[in-house]
Amino acid sequence: MDFIALRKIFYTISGAFVLVSGVALVVWGLPLGIDFTGGSLMELEFSGSIPSQEMVHNQLASFSLGEVQIQQTGERGIIIRMRDLDEETHQRVLGSLRTADSNILEKRFVSVGPVIGGELKRRAVWALVLVLVMIIAYIAVAFRHVSHPISSWKYGVVAIIALIHDVVIPTGLFVYLGQFHGVEINALFISALLTILGFSVHDTIVVFDRVRENLRKHNGANFKETVNVSIRETITRSINTSLTLLFVLLTLFFFGGESTRYFSLALIVGTVVGVYSSIFIASPLLVTWQKWSSK
Amino acid sequence: MSQSVKIRIIAILLLTAGLFAGAFALPKAGFSFLPEIPYRLGLDLQGGTHLLYRADVSGIPSVDVAESMEGLRDVIERRVNAFGVSEPVVQIEESRGEQRLIVELAGVREISEAIRLIGETPFLEFRTERPAEERQAILDAQATGGRLGEDAYFIATELTGKYLKRADVQYGQTGIQVLVTLSFDEEGSLLFENLTEQNIGKQLAIYLDGLPISAPVVQQKITGGQAQISGNFTLEEARDLVRRLNSGALPVPITLVSQQSVEASLGQAELARSLNAGMYGLLAVALFMVFWYRLPGLMAVFALLIYTALLLVIFKLVPVTLTAAGVAGFILSIGMAVDANILIFERFREEMKAGRTLAGSIEEGFGRAWASIRDSNMSSIITAFILYWFGTSLIKGFALTLGLGVVVSMFSAITITRTFFRALKLPDSKMTRFLFGI
Numbered sequence: 233m234d235f236i237a238l239r240k241i242f243y244t245i246s247g248a249f250v251l252v253s254g255v256a257l258v259v260w261g262l263p264l265g266i267d268f269t270g271g272s273l274m275e276l277e278f279s280g281s282i283p284s285q286e287m288v289h290n291q292l293a294s295f296s297l298g299e300v301q302i303q304q305t306g307e308r309g310i311i312i313r314m315r316d317l318d319e320e321t322h323q324r325v326l327g328s329l330r331t332a333d334s335n336i337l338e339k340r341f342v343s344v345g346p347v348i349g350g351e352l353k354r355r356a357v358w359a360l361v362l363v364l365v366m367i368i369a370y371i372a373v374a375f376r377h378v379s380h381p382i383s384s385w386k387y388g389v390v391a392i393i394a395l396i397h398d399v400v401i402p403t404g405l406f407v408y409l410g411q412f413h414g415v416e417i418n419a420l421f422i423s424a425l426l427t428i429l430g431f432s433v434h435d436t437i438v439v440f441d442r443v444r445e446n447l448r449k450h451n452g453a454n455f456k457e458t459v460n461v462s463i464r465e466t467i468t469r470s471i472n473t474s475l476t477l478l479f480v481l482l483t484l485f486f487f488g489g490e491s492t493r494y495f496s497l498a499l500i501v502g503t504v505v506g507v508y509s510s511i512f513i514a515s516p517l518l519v520t521w522q523k524w525s526s527k
Numbered sequence: 528m529s530q531s532v533k534i535r536i537i538a539i540l541l542l543t544a545g546l547f548a549g550a551f552a553l554p555k556a557g558f559s560f561l562p563e564i565p566y567r568l569g570l571d572l573q574g575g576t577h578l579l580y581r582a583d584v585s586g587i588p589s590v591d592v593a594e595s596m597e598g599l600r601d602v603i604e605r606r607v608n609a610f611g612v613s614e615p616v617v618q619i620e621e622s623r624g625e626q627r628l629i630v631e632l633a634g635v636r637e638i639s640e641a642i643r644l645i646g647e648t649p650f651l652e653f654r655t656e657r658p659a660e661e662r663q664a665i666l667d668a669q670a671t672g673g674r675l676g677e678d679a680y681f682i683a684t685e686l687t688g689k690y691l692k693r694a695d696v697q698y699g700q701t702g703i704q705v706l707v708t709l710s711f712d713e714e715g716s717l718l719f720e721n722l723t724e725q726n727i728g729k730q731l732a733i734y735l736d737g738l739p740i741s742a743p744v745v746q747q748k749i750t751g752g753q754a755q756i757s758g759n760f761t762l763e764e765a766r767d768l769v770r771r772l773n774s775g776a777l778p779v780p781i782t783l784v785s786q787q788s789v790e791a792s793l794g795q796a797e798l799a800r801s802l803n804a805g806m807y808g809l810l811a812v813a814l815f816m817v818f819w820y821r822l823p824g825l826m827a828v829f830a831l832l833i834y835t836a837l838l839l840v841i842f843k844l845v846p847v848t849l850t851a852a853g854v855a856g857f858i859l860s861i862g863m864a865v866d867a868n869i870l871i872f873e874r875f876r877e878e879m880k881a882g883r884t885l886a887g888s889i890e891e892g893f894g895r896a897w898a899s900i901r902d903s904n905m906s907s908i909i910t911a912f913i914l915y916w917f918g919t920s921l922i923k924g925f926a927l928t929l930g931l932g933v934v935v936s937m938f939s940a941i942t943i944t945r946t947f948f949r950a951l952k953l954p955d956s957k958m959t960r961f962l963f964g965i
Binding site for chain 1: 571638643783784786796807808811812819851852858859861862865866869873899902903905909910911914916919922925929
């Protein structure tokens with residue numbers, strides 16, 4: 233298969249996905265959860281049938297709880313989201329709900345103050361920036377000896393383009409999920425994004441590594457052909473590595489706990505997009521760039 | 528001893544060590560003579576509550592802040608210990624100039640009670656005797672595990688440290704016994720008078736932070752608002768108590784800014800599901816490796832099993848606190864651990880296609896793979912490191928298991944598999960080539 237010849241098709245597909253994700257992100261914004269915005273979440277299990285949403289709303293109307301969202305979970309459970317509560321209000325809310333069903337089991341209660349939420353946001357941004365900088369530095373060092381026919385910093389830039397591609401698409405998916413399925417982004421999603429960054433570079437480096445090796449071996453050969461051969465030589469490895477990752481991620485998604493479900497979904501999408509981009513985007517981009525600059 | 532015998536002995540030792548590690552990691556499947564150490568589970572998996580307090584140190588000169596925070600931690604630690612929680616965590620944290628206190632309580636059922644006891648000023652209270660039949664009812668219920676939070680012997684009264692004017696240390700008449708004397712304010716004096724009047728001949732217990740420190744028998748009605756506590760104090764303890772009572776409050780006022788509580792059953796379900804997922808994941812990876820790479824794949828699976836056991840042993844011995852995210856990181860690392868093997872085995876095939884001998888391809892595959900494996904894993908290690916550095920406890924759990932996993936697997940996948948190959952000393956036959964999938 234000639235990966236380079238078909239590059240325009242791949243560019244178009246990826247471009248479309250990135251564009252849609254980017255627009256979604258700008259229009260709808262990230263569905264930030266209470267980890268970032270502050271607020272509280274209460275998961276309750278009723279002993280009998282669960283009351284209607286209206287009943288719960290009425291029950292809570294006397295407390296000023298901000299915007300209250302109620303969501304069913306499982307057969308007898310509900311999740312209530314509201315503003316952050318101090319312990320006293322928390323107990324009063326719980327007590328008021330218990331007048332309807334005295335055996336309510338509070339399975340989970342999380343309350344995050346707005347200051348803490350804002351702080352997590354700042355930390356997440358810092359971590360993202362730091363990972364990016366470190367990875368760029370790492371690529372620059374790893375490829376410092378390659379300069380022909382395209383200079384080493386270009387490998388770095390291309391790896392970063394692939395990296396942005398790999399992060400933007402899963403983010404776009406979560407914007408969509410947030411908008412239409414009430415999914416919220418928590419601190420774990422940030423870890424997933426950063427892990428995707430790591431994987432993305434990992435796959436890209438393996439292909440570039442081979443390009444570097446082949447350039448040395450077949451000095452003077454056609455650059456386009458060298459890249460094509462390098463992809464062909466590493467594709468099984470790239471796909472198999474991603475497959476084993478996908479196996480564990482899929483079992484985690486389907487059989488794992490509730491709290492890591494969307495985390496594994498983000499990683500699944502990131503892994504698929506990551507291996508795709510290292511084969512079909514990053515390496516062809518090297519050739520495109522080399523052609524431009526030799527014109 | 529020849530080189531090949533040595534390698535074989537090492538291979539057998541590795542397998543045996545793997546078996547022992549496995550038995551230690553999974554005691555139910557193992558041998559009884561190994562010491563049993565439990566895994567340390569995070570609050571989200573065993574149930575419990577994580578509380579974050581902000582300490583208001585604005586009224587304290589900056590040189591004294593550290594000391595006051597330590598004082599605060601000590602007081603709260605003492606209160607927390609009263610719940611009988613196993614390994615409670617009370618930590619000071621500083622973030623952007625703000626002093627905070629983290630309190631983690633595992634398996635506490637009465638969270639609101641715990642929060643009340645932690646947050647309120649030290650609490651001195653007077654309690655009166657509970658009628659005998661009520662006491663018996665509570666004791667009976669407690670024998671079968673019910674009403675555990677209740678005090679069977681005494682009933683709380685209105686009289687608390689709130690009405691205290693001041694406390695002092697005094698020596699008793701013998702000059703040996705150390706007494707703590709309390710003076711109440713006006714309202715407190717009245718309450719105390721009523722209490723003593725109604726309880727002549729009965730015990731009046733004095734509780735501090737929910738624990739009885741003394742329970743004298745009331746001799747007569749006491750007016751004037753003076754009381755004595757004659758617990759078995761040393762002078763040191765009495766002074767400490769008086770200091771605390773007089774300060775009346777925590778050394779630093781605190782407010783609860785965030786809490787996360789998970790009920791135990793939810794945590795256990797979460798843990799069971801995560802473990803299941805891990806097993807299926809391991810199985811899927813193992814099957815894939817054997818079907819795709821045949822004999823080398825099988826060896827990679829052995830290396831993977833040893834790796835899994837080894838990491839579990841590390842989790843137990845360090846010990847690493849396992850959260851849901853941490854378990855996810857561990858499971859993820861299982862998928863990544865065979866990456867090095869895949870890289871090496873693909874190299875085998877390439878080298879053999881290029882006309883090398885079997886043994887030559889194996890050595891070449893291992894020899895060349897290291898740089899590539901190191902380079903490609905470096906980005907994951909960087910990520911794990913930064914996540915650990917920046918993360919909240921949730922993220923830290925994930926970063927730690929993932930990072931440990933990547934580092935350990937890099938070595939296990941290479942050294943263990945290589946030892947197995949060398950120990951087997953496969954002849955370059957048609958059969959072997961078939962087993963290598965070439």
